[in-house]
Amino acid sequence: MADAKELISRLALEKKIPVEEIPKIDLYIDQVIQLFDTGFSEMKRTPEDKILTKTMINNYAKGKLFYPVTNKKYSRNHVMLISLIYQMKSALSINDVKKVLAGINEKAAQKEIDLSEFYDSYLEIQRFNDEIFKRNVEQQVERAEAESADFGNDREEINKVLLIASLVHMSNLYRRAAETLVDEMAGGKEA
Known part of the structure; x- marks a missing residue:
């Protein structure tokens, strides 16, 4: 696990x-x-x-x-x-x-x-995000463990694959949100 x-x-x-x-x-x-x-x-x-x-x-x-x-x-x-x-x-x-x-x-x-x-403001936001991230990873780990509970001998591998897939999914969601804002900036629109 x-x-x-x-x-x-x-x-x-x-x-x-x-x-x-x-x-x-x-x-x-x-x-x-x-x-x-x-x-x-x-x-x-x-x-x-x-x-x-x-x-x-x-x-x-x-x-x-x-x-x-x-x-x-x-x-x-x-x-x-x-x-x-x-x-x-x-x-x-x-x-x-x-x-x-x-x-x-x-x-x-x-x-x-x-x-x-x-730049100081940017670093302050990073520190804020780090705390959110820590809590979220703990939740992701718990969820992957719960979802893999019924897989017997394959449980550990299934747990890791589910956790990796979940983290990649979250990363993609954040990247897509950032790209949407970039497109708005490029189009002269404000978010």
């Missing part, structure tokens, strides 16, 4: 890059990669996985997912935007991420928004 608390602890939900851990000096690309590797190392599925690479960052820059860097150095704002991109790209297409961040990028480039304040 899956143990909800053990599963949740392995997810390293507390791993984030808070504003105060982002250096106040501009960073070269290798320093940005090191910051992400340090901040998110526990989130790797395998030790060989890369959190961020030069190619990824260069592709984000070419794709204009964040406003241009100066003298090959990344500001705190760039690091915050790259963190947002990193989180969003696992569920949304790069084009969708670009649409979502276009207005924020423009405002940040023009210094019309305090990106630190925005």
